[in-house]
Amino acid sequence: MVSIEDVYHIANLAKIEITEEEAEKFRVEFEKILEYFNILDEVSEEIEPTFQVLPLKNVFRDDKPGKCLSQEEALMNARHRENGYFKGPRIFEG
Amino acid sequence: MITIKDWFERVEESSCYDAVSELIEKIERSKINAYITVCKDLALKKAEEFDKGKLKGKLAGVPVAVKDNITTKGIRTTCASKMLYNYIPVFDAHVVERLKQEGAIIIGKTNMDEFAMGTTTETSYFGVVRNPYDLNRVAGGSSGGSGAAIAAEETVLALGSDTGGSIRCPASFCGVFGLKPTYGLVSRYGLIPYANSLEQIGPMASCIEDLALLLEVIAGKDDRDSTNAGKEFRFNPKFRKLKIGVVKEMNANEDVMQRFYEVLEFLKKRHEIAEVSLPSLKYALASYYIIAMSEASSNLARYDGVRYGYALDHLTTWTKYFAKVRAEGFGEEVKRRIMLGSYALSAGYYGKYYLKALRVRTLVIEDFKRAFEKFDVLISPTMPSLPFKIGELADPLTMYKMDVNTVPINLAGVPALNVPVGFVKGLPVGVQLIGNYFDENTLLSLGLEIEKNLNSF
Numbered sequence: 001m002v003s004i005e006d007v008y009h010i011a012n013l014a015k016i017e018i019t020e021e022e023a024e025k026f027r028v029e030f031e032k033i034l035e036y037f038n039i040l041d042e043v044s045e046e047i048e049p050t051f052q053v054l055p056l057k058n059v060f061r062d063d064k065p066g067k068c069l070s071q072e073e074a075l076m077n078a079r080h081r082e083n084g085y086f087k088g089p090r091i092f093e094g
Numbered sequence: 095m096i097t098i099k100d101w102f103e104r105v106e107e108s109s110c111y112d113a114v115s116e117l118i119e120k121i122e123r124s125k126i127n128a129y130i131t132v133c134k135d136l137a138l139k140k141a142e143e144f145d146k147g148k149l150k151g152k153l154a155g156v157p158v159a160v161k162d163n164i165t166t167k168g169i170r171t172t173c174a175s176k177m178l179y180n181y182i183p184v185f186d187a188h189v190v191e192r193l194k195q196e197g198a199i200i201i202g203k204t205n206m207d208e209f210a211m212g213t214t215t216e217t218s219y220f221g222v223v224r225n226p227y228d229l230n231r232v233a234g235g236s237s238g239g240s241g242a243a244i245a246a247e248e249t250v251l252a253l254g255s256d257t258g259g260s261i262r263c264p265a266s267f268c269g270v271f272g273l274k275p276t277y278g279l280v281s282r283y284g285l286i287p288y289a290n291s292l293e294q295i296g297p298m299a300s301c302i303e304d305l306a307l308l309l310e311v312i313a314g315k316d317d318r319d320s321t322n323a324g325k326e327f328r329f330n331p332k333f334r335k336l337k338i339g340v341v342k343e344m345n346a347n348e349d350v351m352q353r354f355y356e357v358l359e360f361l362k363k364r365h366e367i368a369e370v371s372l373p374s375l376k377y378a379l380a381s382y383y384i385i386a387m388s389e390a391s392s393n394l395a396r397y398d399g400v401r402y403g404y405a406l407d408h409l410t411t412w413t414k415y416f417a418k419v420r421a422e423g424f425g426e427e428v429k430r431r432i433m434l435g436s437y438a439l440s441a442g443y444y445g446k447y448y449l450k451a452l453r454v455r456t457l458v459i460e461d462f463k464r465a466f467e468k469f470d471v472l473i474s475p476t477m478p479s480l481p482f483k484i485g486e487l488a489d490p491l492t493m494y495k496m497d498v499n500t501v502p503i504n505l506a507g508v509p510a511l512n513v514p515v516g517f518v519k520g521l522p523v524g525v526q527l528i529g530n531y532f533d534e535n536t537l538l539s540l541g542l543e544i545e546k547n548l549n550s551f
Binding site: 007010011012013014015016017018022026029030032033034036037039040041042043044045047048049050051052053054056059061069073074076077078079080086087088089090091092093 | 180181182184277320321380384391398399400401402411412413414415416420432433436437446447449450453455456459491494
């Protein structure tokens with residue numbers, strides 16, 4: 001069972017504002033999808049998980065400085081900027 | 095469709111400039127909606143250079159369409175999302191650098207499902223891609239624009255990306271060749287990430303020879319992707335008797351199976367064919383979606399409306415601004431996947447969903463390894479049905495289930511090729527050839543054999 005509170009909790013974790021209408025739609029869909037995912041309950045806990053498929057370990061490169069973006073390039077896609085910096089929203093109210 | 099050979103016949107008749115102009119006019123008149131951005135001026139400039147003998151390389155003068163989740167310096171790259179509708183990358187993806195080094199002409203950026211999340215291209219912020227064989231049907235997804243552009247003769251070659259079938263599905267629905275390479279063969283540097291541990295950039299083309307050439311260009315070492323295997327690819331067609339395994343767990347409806355059996359009958363005359371069972375595939379679809387959604391929830395956390403992409407006029411407080419930008423910038427399917435991924439990774443559910451899905455991945459890999467001890471290639475229908483009508487599949491879970499034959503390949507990281515094998519009810523049908531790790535050569539050789547004999551069965 002997925003409750004409306006669960007949906008709002010998940011939306012808050014994901015930092016996505018949702019409307020009441022969306023919340024109810026997602027609730028019904030999530031219930032169905034999560035029920036399908038429960039098929040994995042049949043799988044043993046003894047099997048080792050695989051995080052990535054290639055047998056690569058500790059891929060290093062030489063610590064040599066390379067080319068990086070200029071300040072202008074880094075900022076060119078930002079809507080809000082000030083004195084050559086990104087300008088973000090305030091962290092605290094008030 | 096236009097092969098590279100056809101293309102150069104056109105170029106010789108007039109000029110590369112005229113041939114590219116004609117192609118662009120065709121795209122501008124088209125009802126397919128395969129492109130989000132057409133690079134008219136840049137493409138014509140490159141064509142002019144080719145005509146003057148200044149453009150050199152393996153793909154000199156050949157038009158290539160690039161999926162819009164692959165970054166192109168100075169050319170808008172949107173991921174078919176409102177979130178990136180105005181994003182201009184400041185660097186090229188590795189594969190785009192390679193295309194430029196080999197003289198290719200980038201003709202435009204192709205339409206796709208938003209952030210590559212979908213099977214039909216219906217989730218694109220820029221509208222659905224229509225199937226060139228029936229405008230009321232989907233072209234498949236998520237690389238729908240790339241598949242449709244080849245089928246509609248709006249490009250010669252195309253790049254797609256495949257996280258759970260996103261190259262093979264539109265290749266099947268549009269009747270073109272499409273390869274999901276072995277994980278690590280092609281650098282993902284500059285591929286805007288959705289699910290890193292599953293996705294690969296891959297080639298799409300109207301024939302095997304062209305597909306192989308495009309793969310030769312994009313495969314290879316790149317230090318900027320730490321999961322790059324550092325391997326090159328060279329196509330060396332070999333026609334030998336193969337052991338081919340028909341995957342018991344991968345099925346389709348009658349329309350598709352009828353043609354699939356005809357292909358098997360043809361292959362039986364030349365190769366050894368037997369059924370093979372991969373019992374873990376029962377869990378593959380659920381495992382795939384949990385991993386993909388979990389990785390998506392983490393990857394798409396970068397869209398904060400501050401550094402690039404969609405932004406609001408006024409900066410409020412952090413949490414409110416962030417949640418509002420994402421509410422307005424993301425489409426419904428993207429929100430659904432980010433939210434379910436956040437849930438699967440959240441305290442109390444990590445073991446039940448995410449870790450369990452990774453355990454299933456181990457089982458799937460073991461099943462494929464066992465199968466390749468006995469067989470050289472595995473075969474299945476690519477998609478479980480013919481292309482559906484636009485709007486036909488409204489329920490998300492029903493849509494997810496259309497990926498049942500394609501997602502196990504991404505979980506294991508093995509390569510798989512869609513081979514178009516003709517038409518049923520006027521719509522394209524594809525078969526999926528699955529190979530062992532880094533054995534693209536055998537896949538493409540068998541694909542070539544089917545292509546050359548298509549009219550005889």
